[in-house]
Amino acid sequence: MLCQAGYGQAENNEFTPEILRIGYSTKFLNDVSVADAQVALELWTRELSKSAMPMLKMQPKPFIYDDLQSIVKALRNKEIDLIAITAMDYLKIKDKVPLEPALSASRQGSVDGDELVLVVRREQQITDIGQLKGKRLTVHAGYMLDTASFWLSTVLESKDFAEKEGFFGSVREVKKVSQAVLPVFFKQADACLVSKTSFQMMVELNPQIGQELTVLLTSDKFMYGMLCFHRHLSADVKTQVIKSALNMHTTTMGKQILTLFQIDRVTPFKMSLLDTTIALLDKQNCPKERLLVKRQRK
Secondary structure, three states: OOOOOOEEEOOOOOEEEOEEEEEEEHHHOOOOOHHHHHHHHHHHHHHHHHHOHHHHOOEEEEEEEOOHHHHHHHHHOOOOOEEEEEHHHHHHHOOOOOEEEEEEEEEOOEOOOEEEEEEEEHHHOOOOHHHHOOOEEEEEOHHHHHHHHHHHHHHHHHOOOOOHHHHOOEEEEOOOHHHHHHHHHOOOOOEEEEEHHHHHHHHHHOHHHHHHEEEEEEEEEEOOEEEEEEOOEOHHHHHHHHHHHHOHHHOHHHHHHHHHOOOOEEEEOOHHHHHHHHHHHHHOOOOOOOOOOOOOEO
């Protein structure tokens, strides 16, 4: 799958690959199909070629990864030079591989992430999550899916309930936010777990959803994800890639690519953006390698 590109090695362990190999976790595809994502990523690498690569005399190439183990292996073997991963995945592997966070994403004007909301029908008059025991739950959290699963588990555990698969009658993960919200609206499900921004967008499209549904619980804001460099990648390459990525929203093609991934613009990474995710993990005093709850896919 990966290109075995050669690279130059400097005395300080920095390396400059002949081909800039950009990895993407499938968790970043959100509602986008793998085929559409591959096209979009190839378009972005062309934009990168125009703006940054002429000075570096490199050609970028995208690769999509289905699992975290493959990402770890590729980083250890210097088979990718930068990787787009979720905040939770970064925390799982940051001590195992040479990663250097560089960029994050802004969505709907928010650079510090999004909140998660547990939504129910108003007419049910539910005031406590305990009233949802044995009920039907749909889940769509996009980039924050792992974080959403972990957050809901901590909420249940704080009230001495079982993990969500043992608490709810059924848990169904869906690929589109409408597939999570509309079943609750049409009484085909009892609750849904989605991002606050996604739910607000659904309400804007159909105000009746806001009249029929209400938010039962809201989480802290959690970071979407980040773009990380291989730590030993050449400093010159890092500088040019960052410059190009930060300017993506200023070009027509760049805007189209960002829109496909539901991102407004790329922003500089700040370690403080991870505070709430780290606190979520610390709250449970749980190893970062812990496997998250099982998920059903539609």
